Amino acid sequence: MRVMLIPNNYQNARLFQFAGTARFAYNWALEQENKNYEAGEKIISDYELRRRFTKYKNEPDNQWLYTISNNVCKQAIKDVDAYRKFFSGLAGHSRYKSRKRSKPTVGIEMSDPESVAGSNDGIGIDLGVKDLAICSNGYVYRNINKTSRVRRLKKKQRRLQRRISRKYEKNKKGGSYQKTRNIVKSEKQLLRVTHRLTDIRTNYIHQVTTEIVKRKPSFIVMEDLNVSGMMKNKHLARAVQEQKLAEFIRIMRYKCYWNGIRFITAGRFYASSKTCSVCGHKNGLKLSDRIYRCEHCGAVIDRDMNASMNLYHYGKSIISH
Numbered sequence: 001m002r003v004m005l006i007p008n009n010y011q012n013a014r015l016f017q018f019a020g021t022a023r024f025a026y027n028w029a030l031e032q033e034n035k036n037y038e039a040g041e042k043i044i045s046d047y048e049l050r051r052r053f054t055k056y057k058n059e060p061d062n063q064w065l066y067t068i069s070n071n072v073c074k075q076a077i078k079d080v081d082a083y084r085k086f087f088s089g090l091a092g093h094s095r096y097k098s099r100k101r102s103k104p105t106v107g108i109e110m111s112d113p114e115s116v117a118g119s120n121d122g123i124g125i126d127l128g129v130k131d132l133a134i135c136s137n138g139y140v141y142r143n144i145n146k147t148s149r150v151r152r153l154k155k156k157q158r159r160l161q162r163r164i165s166r167k168y169e170k171n172k173k174g175g176s177y178q179k180t181r182n183i184v185k186s187e188k189q190l191l192r193v194t195h196r197l198t199d200i201r202t203n204y205i206h207q208v209t210t211e212i213v214k215r216k217p218s219f220i221v222m223e224d225l226n227v228s229g230m231m232k233n234k235h236l237a238r239a240v241q242e243q244k245l246a247e248f249i250r251i252m253r254y255k256c257y258w259n260g261i262r263f264i265t266a267g268r269f270y271a272s273s274k275t276c277s278v279c280g281h282k283n284g285l286k287l288s289d290r291i292y293r294c295e296h297c298g299a300v301i302d303r304d305m306n307a308s309m310n311l312y313h314y315g316k317s318i319i320s321h
């Protein structure tokens with residue numbers, strides 16, 4: 001099955017990043033095998049390669065690899081393994097991937113989604129403030145409220161609100177407020193802007209959820225908003241409301257239902273942001289920490305990506321039991 005994706009600039013940049021990282025991991029793994037082969041050693045297993053790659057990632061110069069979902073590199077290394085098995089004994093003949101040849105298709109060299117771990121597999125989705133949704137398969141959907149279009153509308157909305165309250169104050173007679181024709185006009189304008197904002201936000205949620213569902217994951221895992229800790233913080237609660245996160249969950253849930261995708265909610269005992277998605281160790285983490293650093297295994301991962309990976313693992317464990 002082939003899926004066509006028309007990405008916007010941001011997605012495009014992200015896809016190139018994925019393709020670049022996949023190519024990097026592929027070439028890295030191939031180099032390991034080739035060196036090994038030339039030294040007359042036994043073939044390095046897929047498992048061992050990935051173990052070595054994790055170690056490599058933890059070296060100070062290679063931390064950038066953590067900005068990309070683990071699945072990208074995992075799949076690239078698996079590809080090397082498959083390639084090697086296919087030409088068993090001919091490891092020295094594998095070709096390195098050049099920048100020219102590895103163009104991003106859907107996601108990670110994903111011309112055939114069925115064959116890629118991560119699609120048709122489950123997806124863990126972490127809802128955030130900086131970005132709307134961070135998916136364990138590497139897709140990140142930005143926060144629409146940060147686009148210039150929405151920002152402009154929000155500014156207009158605030159301006160109208162201020163103007164209206166000023167006019168009410170000015171036309172106050174005795175103790176009671178008067179509604180002048182000007183006020184009525186401004187209030188109508190305000191209502192229009194407010195509706196417009198609601199439409200944009202709702203539309204965006206539909207776009208994102210549809211896109212996720214179209215990837216046909218076998219399950220989707222999300223954290224219950226009421227237990228996510230975001231609602232306990234006043235500043236975050238506003239962001240939750242502005243991004244309509246509750247609406248996002250509701251829509252995601254029914255779209256899963258329609259499409260026969262299992263929808264799993266991670267409950268309050270699942271510390272998705274405090275657990276290390278690499279080793280499972282629980283670390284302390286401040287709300288302001290954007291990067292997750294594991295004190296146990298040394299992993300350094302984007303906070304939200306870590307959370308989404310954990311949600312994915314949680315879903316996996318639910319499915320297998």
Ligand SMILES: [Zn+2]
Binds near residue numbers: 276278294296297299
């Ligand atoms: Zn760890």
